[in-house]
Amino acid sequence: MIPEALSPDARAWLAIAGMALATYLTRASGLLLSSRLSLGPRGQAFLAALPGSILTAIVAPAVLASGPVEGLASLLTVAVAAKWRNLPLAMFAGVAAVFALRLLLV
Numbered sequence: 001m002i003p004e005a006l007s008p009d010a011r012a013w014l015a016i017a018g019m020a021l022a023t024y025l026t027r028a029s030g031l032l033l034s035s036r037l038s039l040g041p042r043g044q045a046f047l048a049a050l051p052g053s054i055l056t057a058i059v060a061p062a063v064l065a066s067g068p069v070e071g072l073a074s075l076l077t078v079a080v081a082a083k084w085r086n087l088p089l090a091m092f093a094g095v096a097a098v099f100a101l102r103l104l105l106v
Contacts, residue, residue, distance in 0.1 A: 069098060077091070077097070
C-alpha cells in the first residue's frame with residue numbers, strides 16, 4: 001500500500017496524518033449523529049454519568065497499584081471533593097496529603 005520509496009520520516013508523517021484523519025472523522029460523525037438523534041431520560045442519565053465513570057476507570061488502577069500513602073491521599077481527596085464540591089481545593093488537598101504523608105511515613 002505504501003510505496004517502498006518513501007523515507008521512514010515520510011512514512012511516519014503519513015501515519016500521523018492518517019491517524020489524525022481517523023480521529024477527526026470519528027469525532028465529527030459522533031457530533032453529526034448526536035445532533036440528529038434525541039435521547040430519552042435514560043440515555044441522558046447514562047451520558048451524564050460517563051465523566052465520573054471514566055475518571056474512576058482511569059484513577060482507580062493507579063491508586064490500587066500504588067502504596068498506602070497514595071491510597072490515603074486519594075481518600076482525603078474524595079472526601080474534600082464531596083464536602084466542598086470544589087475541584088481545585090480537592091486537587092490541592094490531594095497533592096498536599098501525598099507530600100505530607102510521604103514526609104511522615106516514608
